[in-house]
Amino acid sequence: MTQPSRPQNLPSSDGHALLSALRGRLGAAHVLTEPADLAPYLVESRNLYRGSALAALRPASTAEVAFAVGACAAAGVAVVAQGGNTGLVGGGVPDGGVVLSLARMNRVLGLDSINASITVEAGAILSEVQDAADRAGLLFPLSYASRGSARIGGALACNSGGIAVLAYGNARDLVLGLEVVLADGRVWNGMKALRKNNAGYDLKHLFVGSEGTLGIITKAVLKLFPKPASRSVAFVGLPSLRAALDLFARLRRRADRDLTAFEFIPPVGLDMVLRHGPGTVRPLAGDHGAYALVELASARPDADTRAELEAALSEAIEDGSVEDATLGSSETQNLALWALREQLSEAQGYEGGSIKHDVSVPLSKLADFVERASAACEAAMPGLRVCAFGHVGDGNLHFNLSQPVGMDKAAFLGRWADFNRIVHDIVTAMDGSIAAEHGIGLIKRDELQHYADPVALDLMRAIKAGFDPQDRLNPGKVVALSDHPQPALP
Known part of the structure; x- marks a missing residue:
């Protein structure tokens, strides 16, 4: 883990005055300054960055938040808001100043x-x-x-x-x-x-x-x-990602808005989940080139999503575009099928280092993207394992790279910037986005500077300057108004 590069320290007298004012309004128990108390607020969920902070604040109301932000603004102290601290791009890591946790405002x-x-x-x-x-x-x-x-x-x-x-x-x-x-x-x-x-x-x-x-x-x-009155989930084996996209198009035409989820899982990803996911069971006999988790749900009282899904999959099996499929026969089985997808990110962590890319491209280009990016990454590092999965129904793919078996983890993660350039160049050439759903934070701030339209960057900076001209709210994230060097990844 690395230290963000611009710690913000007040003179001791000013720091004492600010903390005294904050304790007076929030209560001493909710202005945390001891290292052990601060520690959970300084590290993001993937352990890529460790920050620093003068204090962690735990306000209980909007009025207390407003007081804390106003007091910090008057003292020239930055404020980084935190929710559950489950973000994946380092957006909640403080670089000095204070962390403001919303955890007590939970009603x-x-x-x-x-x-x-x-x-x-x-x-x-x-x-x-x-x-x-x-x-x-x-x-x-x-x-x-x-x-x-x-x-x-x-x-x-x-x-x-x-x-x-x-x-x-x-x-x-x-x-x-x-x-x-x-x-x-x-x-x-x-x-x-x-x-x-x-x-x-x-x-x-x-x-x-x-x-x-x-x-x-x-x-x-x-x-x-x-609330849906009928919900059905299927796990589908297919020959390829292209076949999965064909199945998506078929289901979208047939089920329309009742198609509520369509998730892609590669064979390497399913194998990781089955190795490391507690209670997981192989859902289909044999091996397949690609897998999809499909959900249909409807609020209509007369809807029979199971019959609809069975009919669509039967047709696809008959014409050879689907190789095998299983449907959950109960909500318990539905959840078990979903677990194969939801445990994938965690399971990948047991396989060593993982270089992650959260990208999106138009659906019509998704299969081409995976083929091109996989070939380029594998050529750059023989033995690397591409684990590309995600919400392909909306064009969002987590194009993750697992280290070659036996390779040193630190050496692998040291190539992160190289693989960013390979993957993000291809994404950009296909009119995609380098940040589909996780945001920019720290980890993609310089990538945004590299790839974004210059006019768009000017507009973003103008908006930031209009709302926060002193750059006190989560400084150094997304776009920077002043010098905030990018911390190095491990």
Whole structure:
């Protein structure tokens, strides 16, 4: 792990004064300064970076957040907001200043079943928001493997994607309103639960996906949907990724919006999960060139998604585009099939070093991308194992590279920049994105500078300067207004 390069230290007298003021408002128990107490707030989930901070703050209300941000602004101290600290790009790692944790602001404030909306504080855990909606007979569809620890504020700040984007969109598409504390401590109240509101610029969309660099989200009004009455999951064996994309197109034509998920798993990825995933069982006999996890779900009372999925897969098996398939016969079996996909990232970690790329390309170019990028990476390092998987229904692929068996992990990770250039050059040539759903943070900040349109970068910097002219909110992430050298990867 490496140290971010620009620690921010106050003169001791100024630091004592700031901490005293923060303790007076937040309570001494919620201004953490001891190294052991600070440690969990300084390291991101992949252990690529270790930061530094004057303190970790744990406010309990928007008023306390506003006070803390205002006090830090007056003292010239940076503020890095943290939710569940489950991000994958180093976006929550502090470089001096203070960490502001939203963990205590975790309440569900209200649910309007007629308006199909739920109002929550930013520290609400994603799975608990899902459960609150479920108890009301509704669905909050944002979901991914870390849903038991990820918090809504972080999910919105990173515009999280996950497994249901195909049917419901990214986090951005699920937001009706926000409350945000600005860089000077003022509070913007945009908590309208409206689906139509053209009264000026739609400010909430500036904060969603900004990774805490423009403001700190403290509350949100989120969209809910009818709870599915019928849900079916299949695990499918196919000859290739191209065949998987053909199956996706077939199911999309046939099931339309009832096709809620379509996930791609390569053979190397399934083997890793079966080796390391607790309780996992091989779902199909024999080996196949590619695998897909498919979900159909419908809120219609008369829907029979199992019959629909069985019929579509039977046709595909008859014409040879699908080799084998199994359907879950119960919710327990559905979850077991999903586990084969959701445990893949963790299982890959047991295989040594992993160089990860979160990219997207148009669906029509996805198979070409995998073929070209795989060939280029394997040529650059014989024995390297390409583990490309993900949400191919929406064009998002986690193009991960596992180290050759027996290679030194540090030596492998030392080639990260080389493989970035190989993979991201191909992505860019195919009109794709180098950051599909995980964001920019630290790990892709310089990559953004390299690949983004210069006019786009100028506009991003202008927005940052307009909202945070002193560069105090999560400085050095996404775009930098001042000199923030990029920390080296291991």
